[in-house]
Amino acid sequence: MNGFFDIPSDLQNTWAGLIGLHLREALLPVLAGLVLALPLAQLCVRFRWLYPPVLGVTTVLYAVPSLAFFVVLIDYTGQTELTVMIPLAVYSLVVLVPAIVDGVRSVPQETLAAATAMGFGPVRRYVQVQLPIAVPALVAGLRVAVVSSISLVSVGALIGNQGALGNLLAAAQKYDRPELAANSVLTTALLAIACDAALVGLRALLTPWMPRGGRGRRPAVMAK
Amino acid sequence: MSAHRRVFGALIRMDSVTKRYPDGTVAVDRLSLEIPDRSITVLVGPSGCGKTTTLRMINRMVEPSEGTILLDGEDVTRQPVTTLRRSMGYVIQNAGLFQHRTIVDNIATVPRMLGRSKREARERAAELMERVGLDTALARRYPYQLSGGQQQRVGVARALAADPPVLLMDEPFSAVDPVVRKGLQDELLRIQDELGKTIVFVTHDIDEAIRLGTMVAVMREGGRLAQYAPPAELLSAPADAFVEDFLGADRGVRRLSFFPAAGLELTTVPVVPVDATAKRLGAAAKSPYLLVTDVDGRPLGWSEPRDLTPGDIGTDRLLPYGRPFTPGTDSLRAALDCAVLSPTGWAVAVDADGKVLGVVSQSAIGEAIRTAHAGHAGAASAPVTGAVS
Amino acid sequence: MNVLDFAGAFFGDGAHWHGYDGIPQRLLEHVQYSLLALGLAALIGLPVGLVTGHTGRGGNALALVATAARALPSFGLLVLIVIMMGFGLLPVMIPLVILAVPPILVTTYEAVRSVDPAPVDAARGMGMREGRILLQVELPVALPLILSGLRSAAIQIVSTATIAAYVSLGGLGRYIVDGLYQRDYEKVVGGATLVAVLALVTLALFWAAGRLAVSPGVRRR
Structure with missing residues (x-):
């Protein structure tokens, strides 16, 4: 009865349930990070002096170990999913801001000038010209954020079983069942690869103007 | 080296x-x-x-x-x-x-x-x-x-x-x-x-x-x-x-860039200095236009003979003489270009110091081109190695 | 009490500054783990990235390997390896190296690929051998980007090396893990602060390395 997919009952969940939970805990923070990153990045593009200090602060935040982040938050948000999701949103924000800024800045000046000359207002120009051209850089940032977020949810297992698939790791140690740890690692990795592939597909869908097999410049920041 | x-x-x-x-x-x-x-x-x-x-x-x-x-x-x-x-x-x-x-x-x-x-x-x-x-x-x-x-x-x-x-x-x-x-x-x-x-x-x-x-x-x-x-x-x-x-x-x-302008026959008859005497002007008066030079021989501009007063030629009403060419280094193409651009149809030839050597008419250049082509048709290879500018 | 108070209390406590569990000792351990992991990852990532970047072959295979390596969760991998192999330095090194290889590998590859092909063509035309072209023409120009790959790998390692403490090793993670089990937030905040400071120091070191190693002709100032 100790199979690969036999989840101990104290986790209160099935394998599929853990996957759903894991995806929610990983992807909602990325979405939140994106919503915050878009205006912040636009501010950094508009006011150039803002970018270096923003980069400095975000790098420090990025360097704070996730576990420490979780533990400090327990005081405020308790041993809940939210405690796991807030740091992940911050990490996503940190990855996405430079990706979007670099992407938007990579739009050639002539293109912008042409858009302005055709009578595009600032908002329309941002939504219809700058953002679409920044899509490859944005998606590259999203790929890094999503993969690292999926990986980091597991650490939540250390603060009262809030790690979804990561909880299998604790169970593996508790019940001495290595196959549960293998299950956790493999399932997490496959989820990450699937989400990554989905984003690659999304980019192909959003940027039909890009040459096939063309490599978008990857941002300098990589997975945590 | x-x-x-x-x-x-x-x-x-x-x-x-x-x-x-x-x-x-x-x-x-x-x-x-x-x-x-x-x-x-x-x-x-x-x-x-x-x-x-x-x-x-x-x-x-x-x-x-x-x-x-x-x-x-x-x-x-x-x-x-x-x-x-x-x-x-x-x-x-x-x-x-x-x-x-x-x-x-x-x-x-x-x-x-x-x-x-x-x-x-x-x-x-x-x-x-x-x-x-x-x-x-x-x-x-x-x-x-x-x-x-x-x-x-x-x-x-x-x-x-x-x-x-x-x-x-x-x-x-x-x-x-x-x-x-x-x-x-x-x-x-x-x-x-x-x-x-x-x-x-x-x-x-x-x-x-x-x-x-x-x-x-x-x-x-x-x-x-x-x-x-x-x-x-x-x-x-x-x-x-x-x-x-x-x-x-x-x-x-x-x-024509490949034929030197050195062979062109220049004439100095219509060239008069700014301080020319009445006699000098009289000798040149047969030409429809005269090229006036300064006392050192540098070109100033073209004029019709009847507009010129001996001893004191007014320089303000002269026609521009265009770009001159230098027979030693320039090609027939440059000479022709000068003649075409000149208001009188005559090209002005100057030496390396910019002093007038003489003038040459479009028809004289045309004659030189015919001679050059004929000479080239006889020779097997290029008339000049490398282009003369 | 807020985070700053915790940090103040942690660093103000003289007992934290010496002995087996003192800050200098933990800092030293952390730096050792980080350097070892970064060195191993660079030993793998740099040569492979340079050669594939130079030849332009194997880029797709490389992207695949990098994606797969990035998808592996560091913490889960650590637990799995410890269950299978027992405690030790090696189980900690494996996830850290797997974490650090992709950014080094991919950035190095992209850096060499993005070098202007004209000087490379000129170098080949003047009779330079391939190895020399890679090291003397492409590498100096690709260096800023390669350093940025090493830098992001180093910062991730410094931050993630805290997991060593979870499997009974030392390092700054000790304060965080112990603090978690002892409900001692002073320790957690103190440890996290030290890790963040170490990351900033890493950033500064890479900035200095860039100033020293990158030609003014490439930096353009």
Whole structure:
């Protein structure tokens, strides 16, 4: 009865349930990070002096170990999913801001000038010209954020079983069942690869103007 | 050149050379070409005609599929590829400088590879900077601090650094503006006069080809040779419609660049100094127009005889005399151009100091052109080597 | 009490500054783990990235390997390896190296690929051998980007090396893990602060390395 997919009952969940939970805990923070990153990045593009200090602060935040982040938050948000999701949103924000800024800045000046000359207002120009051209850089940032977020949810297992698939790791140690740890690692990795592939597909869908097999410049920041 | 042996050019013979890519496209098709030593041979043609591929087969950046290339009688595939390439200077579009190295170290690259000491290589580099017309104060700069034209000069100096017998140049001047390009072309002709290398030069610009080439190979799509001839012959007798079309509309006028203006018969009858006496003016009055000069003999402008008062010619109502030509160095084309642009139809000839030697009418120039063509039809080869500007 | 108070209390306590569990000792351990992991990852990532970047072959295979390596969760991998191999330095090194190889590998590859092909063509045309072209023409120009890859790998390692403490090793993670089990937030905040400071120091070191190693002709100033 100790199979690969036999989840101990104290986790209160099935394998599929853990996957759903894991995806929610990983992807909602990325979405939140994106919503915050878009205006912040636009501010950094508009006011150039803002970018270096923003980069400095975000790098420090990025360097704070996730576990420490979780533990400090327990005081405020308790041993809940939210405690796991807030740091992940911050990490996503940190990855996405430079990706979007670099992407938007990579739009050639002539293109912008042409858009302005055709009578595009600032908002329309941002939504219809700058953002679409920044899509490859944005998606590259999203790929890094999503993969690292999926990986980091597991650490939540250390603060009262809030790690979804990561909880299998604790169970593996508790019940001495290595196959549960293998299950956790493999399932997490496959989820990450699937989400990554989905984003690659999304980019192909959003940027039909890009040459096939063309490599978008990857941002300098990589997975945590 | 002190410490360096003067290495002159080498003869390159291409024998039925073909480059076929794995996908079946033929870039160069059975090309046979004898590239004379110590001269500039230009490969010219529309894009995709295989001119660059031809050039790159000489230093084996591209390996030929068939045929042989001989350098001074020896097959280029006989020696190690790096040895072969080090014996040939290579200049490309945008220069391809090493941005992490200073100008002097860029130029010293090949001497260093050949085992010269750093000091010796740098001395040689400084020498070359002067030769290509670069201020040696730029030696410690980095490429990004130089203009496009300066970078291209560094590219030429770098290619010359090891004193190779052969210089391969792949559209080296295409990326700079026309004024800078003309300067670089002049510089190349001057360097070639001094060094006598075998230069193979690729361009898509037929004017550049005619200006620089001792021999010009016109290539067409599919990597075939359309015509191989000295530029004057190319202009006078294009082999077929393709070459004629490629040469452009005014090849007749352009060909006049190859005939010197020295033979023109000048007349001084209508030339009068600003302080001319009544007698002098009377002698010249038969001409419809008179060219007034200052007391030193420099041109001031044209006037009709009846508008002139002896002893005090007013200079404010003179017609402009246009651009004069210099018979010693200019071509018939320049003389004709002056005559066409002159308000009177007469071209003004001046010496190197700008003093008037005489004037010549459009019809006299026309006569000279007929004589020149007739003389050329008798001779087999070009009337003048290299274009007179 | 807020985060700053915790940090103040942690660093103000003289007992934290010496002995077996003192800050200098833990800092030293952390730096050792980080350097070892970064060194191993660079030993794998740099040569492979340079050679594939130079030849331009194997880029797709490389992207695949990098994606797969990035997808592996560091913490899960650590637990799995410890269950299978027992405690030790090696089980900690494996996830850290797997974490650091992708950024080094991919950035190095992209850096060499993005070098202007004209100087490379010129170098080949003047008779330079391939190895020399890679080291003397491409590497100096690609260096800023390669350093940025090493830098992001280093910062991730410094931050993630805290997991060593979870499997009974030392390092700054000790304060965080112990603090978690002892409900001692002072320790957690103190440890996290030290990790963040170490990351900033890493950033500064890479900035200095860039100033020293990258030619002014490439930096353009």
